[in-house]
Amino acid sequence: MRIAIPVEDISVEGKVCPSFGRAPYFYLYDTEDGHTLFLQNSAAESQGGAGIKAAQLLVDNQVAVVLAPRCGENSAKVLHSANMHIYKTVSSGVSENLALFAQGKLALLDKFHAGFLGHAE
Amino acid sequence: MRNNDLTIAVLSGKGGTGKTLVSVNLAALLPDSTYIDCDVEEPDGHLFFKPVFGTSVPVMVKTPQVDENRCTGCHACVDFCKFNALALIGSTLMVFNEICHSCGGCVLVCPRKALSEKERMVGFVREGISRGVQVVTGTMNIGESSGVPIIEAELRIKEKNINNLTFIDCPPGSACLVRKSIQEADYCLLVAEPTVFGAHNLAMVYALVSSLHKRFSLVLNKCLGGEENPSEVFAIEHQIPIVGRIPFDSELGLLNSEAKVVVWESEKYRQLFSSILTTVLREAHHEATGNS
Amino acid sequence: MRQLVILSGKGGTGKTTVASSFIKLATAKTYADCDVDAPNLHLIGSPFPSVKQTDYFSMPKAVINANLCISCAMCRKYCRFGAIVKDKTYKVDAASCEGCGVCAFVCPAKAITMEKTKAGDLLLYSDTDNTVFSTAVLSMGSGATGLLVTQVKNQMKAASGETPLAIIDGSPGIGCPVIASLSGADMVLIVAEPSISGISDMERIIGTAQQFQVRLAVCINKYDTNLLQSSHIESYCRTRRIPFVGKIPFEPMAIKAINQGKYLVDFPCEGAKALADVFAETMDLLQAEVV
Numbered sequence: 001m002r003i004a005i006p007v008e009d010i011s012v013e014g015k016v017c018p019s020f021g022r023a024p025y026f027y028l029y030d031t032e033d034g035h036t037l038f039l040q041n042s043a044a045e046s047q048g049g050a051g052i053k054a055a056q057l058l059v060d061n062q063v064a065v066v067l068a069p070r071c072g073e074n075s076a077k078v079l080h081s082a083n084m085h086i087y088k089t090v091s092s093g094v095s096e097n098l099a100l101f102a103q104g105k106l107a108l109l110d111k112f113h114a115g116f117l118g119h120a121e
Numbered sequence: 122m123r124n125n126d127l128t129i130a131v132l133s134g135k136g137g138t139g140k141t142l143v144s145v146n147l148a149a150l151l152p153d154s155t156y157i158d159c160d161v162e163e164p165d166g167h168l169f170f171k172p173v174f175g176t177s178v179p180v181m182v183k184t185p186q187v188d189e190n191r192c193t194g195c196h197a198c199v200d201f202c203k204f205n206a207l208a209l210i211g212s213t214l215m216v217f218n219e220i221c222h223s224c225g226g227c228v229l230v231c232p233r234k235a236l237s238e239k240e241r242m243v244g245f246v247r248e249g250i251s252r253g254v255q256v257v258t259g260t261m262n263i264g265e266s267s268g269v270p271i272i273e274a275e276l277r278i279k280e281k282n283i284n285n286l287t288f289i290d291c292p293p294g295s296a297c298l299v300r301k302s303i304q305e306a307d308y309c310l311l312v313a314e315p316t317v318f319g320a321h322n323l324a325m326v327y328a329l330v331s332s333l334h335k336r337f338s339l340v341l342n343k344c345l346g347g348e349e350n351p352s353e354v355f356a357i358e359h360q361i362p363i364v365g366r367i368p369f370d371s372e373l374g375l376l377n378s379e380a381k382v383v384v385w386e387s388e389k390y391r392q393l394f395s396s397i398l399t400t401v402l403r404e405a406h407h408e409a410t411g412n413s
Numbered sequence: 414m415r416q417l418v419i420l421s422g423k424g425g426t427g428k429t430t431v432a433s434s435f436i437k438l439a440t441a442k443t444y445a446d447c448d449v450d451a452p453n454l455h456l457i458g459s460p461f462p463s464v465k466q467t468d469y470f471s472m473p474k475a476v477i478n479a480n481l482c483i484s485c486a487m488c489r490k491y492c493r494f495g496a497i498v499k500d501k502t503y504k505v506d507a508a509s510c511e512g513c514g515v516c517a518f519v520c521p522a523k524a525i526t527m528e529k530t531k532a533g534d535l536l537l538y539s540d541t542d543n544t545v546f547s548t549a550v551l552s553m554g555s556g557a558t559g560l561l562v563t564q565v566k567n568q569m570k571a572a573s574g575e576t577p578l579a580i581i582d583g584s585p586g587i588g589c590p591v592i593a594s595l596s597g598a599d600m601v602l603i604v605a606e607p608s609i610s611g612i613s614d615m616e617r618i619i620g621t622a623q624q625f626q627v628r629l630a631v632c633i634n635k636y637d638t639n640l641l642q643s644s645h646i647e648s649y650c651r652t653r654r655i656p657f658v659g660k661i662p663f664e665p666m667a668i669k670a671i672n673q674g675k676y677l678v679d680f681p682c683e684g685a686k687a688l689a690d691v692f693a694e695t696m697d698l699l700q701a702e703v704v
Contacts, residue, residue: 137423137426141610162586163617164613203514224511226514229491263620264624267588268588293424294584296557297508297509298556298588300554318429325450351672374638378607378610378642380610
């Protein structure tokens with residue numbers, strides 16, 4: 001299955017991005033074949049609705065699980081409609097969060113901040 | 122003097138300077154005038170007039186909906202939407218209403234004609250009479266992003282009453298809501314308070330009305346004796362006619378904070394505002410016939 | 414970094430006086446003026462030695478190429494914002510254009526393109542002691558948008574370093590720019606005016622903040638201009654369990670302070686004392702653990 005994490009830059013040693021919708025990139029990891037890729041997040045430059053557009057990007061790339069520090073209500077609606085699960089990251093390290101997820105140690109993200117009419121940070 | 126069909130927009134840039142005080146009280150001086158509250162985010166005028174309102178008329182905007190039988194999940198609508206208000210999961214279309222600008226683009230681009238529009242309510246308009254004054258109030262629903270559709274609905278009501286002297290109570294700021302409110306106004310009345318903030322914001326709204334080639338003049342509010350008034354200085358420097366000075370007066374302040382129409386409560390204020398109205402009308406007509 | 418946003422619903426309640434006083438009392442190193450339609454905060458305090466300017470681009474707007482245009486008026490027919498005007502040739506009124514792209518789509522002559530438009534200047538002021546002040550100036554015809562407010566805040570956060578507190582002076586109303594300023598706020602302080610219209614406006618901004626589930630508190634400015642309405646505000650807060658952090662009397666020195674570009678709390682007066690008390694209450698609430 002494919003896991004996506006919003007990241008600040010193109011490096012697996014890089015940091016998890018605090019924003020979901022406006023993260024510059026998403027790091028994608030496939031647990032079945034170990035395949036990885038960095039997706040450029042076209043939503044980052046959006047005037048508004050960035051979270052929705054970012055969520056659409058992940059839907060279109062057949063992502064099943066998202067690991068993120070926070071997520072907006074509108075993004076969550078899109079992700080949940082596509083049967084994706086969202087887990088809360090605990091640190092800023094990408095590999096660390098992937099490892100914790102594999103061990104079943106990450107909790108589901110269940111608090112979503114309200115949509116800010118497309119202008120969430 | 123012909124008052125018919127003159128629409129005067131009252132604006133100030135900054136909030137709290139006295140737009141509502143001025144527009145409410147000028148409208149209240151004459152029977153058969155119209156007061157339109159275009160501050161749809163925070164409407165106040167009706168609290169002063171306390172009109173008996175007729176039925177509330179909802180203001181509707183269009184929002185897309187999908188016929189799932191026709192949708193093939195081609196994504197054309199999602200890709201087109203500049204506001205990212207749409208998301209597609211398989212052939213289930215999700216519409217984010219608060220972000221949608223109702224442009225109709227998604228409906229046009231769908232190659233299968235799978236999209237159509239339904240209406241949703243973003244606010245409402247009410248009309249009523251108070252001592253002969255027609256009071257029009259627009260209210261935007263909390264959580265909506267734009268008050269423009271409500272202002273447009275209010276101004277359509279005005280179009281039907283072409284014989285009334287009309288005062289438009291504008292929203293604060295100097296951007297799109299204000300532009301919409303003053304678009305069809307014949308004349309603008311600026312209100313400014315005697316502080317550096319006030320003068321700064323007067324400059325912004327002066328730039329706006331000048332750029333729209335509106336005729337305008339200025340009322341100075343909360344005037345204190347003796348001290349230099351930065352707004353008055355600005356007005357003199359830019360040759361803006363000053364049509365009135367409302368003094369800073371705690372009795373006026375108290376009446377106003379109790380939502381009283383001061384010209385109905387006190388002869389002193391009736392005379393003050395009458396003289397402002399006379400001067401404004403003279404200015405408005407003079408500029409129309411004379412030196413534009 | 415905790416973000417305190419100061420709002421009022423209605424304009425003219427004294428939001429900027431409260432915000433500037435708080436900035437002085439907190440010796441805050443990080444603050445922003447998000448009231449970009451009528452920015453005032455920069456008029457208080459001493460000028461900053463350096464400023465960084467960045468262009469602010471709003472939605473790309475439609476532009477009609479007159480050479481390709483065949484004057485069929487399809488664009489005007491489909492534009493829902495009244496942004497296509499005829500002045501010998503068909504032109505787009507950029508101030509009304511919302512950037513939806515419908516005109517470009519329907520134009521049979523492909524004469525319309527969407528072009529990036531500069532709508533203002535983002536300004537980031539800074540001082541040698543790492544104080545940063547973020548604000549923006551809009552170009553004529555442009556309006557405050559949620560996007561601009563977000564950029565003003567992001568600019569502030571990016572430059573802020575390790576400071577514990579950021580103070581944001583918000584805009585009046587309850588629309589998009591105000592909602593954008595609520596995003597990321599740890600707490601909102603509402604400055605209320607004791608008048609019937611002021612209370613109506615206060616209720617609507619409270620309703621807005623609550624809809625977005627942001628922690629809030631209320632204070633009253635110029636409370637002694639109407640003691641009855643002030644008491645109504647206090648009861649309203651009590652009944653709804655909204656923290657009430659204090660009240661400030663009408664202070665004649667405030668106008669002097671504003672006109673001299675100084676902080677009110679630097680003048681020995683009743684208003685300054687009351688502001689300091691409201692500040693202390695607000696800070697206690699802000700630092701308290703979220704239950």
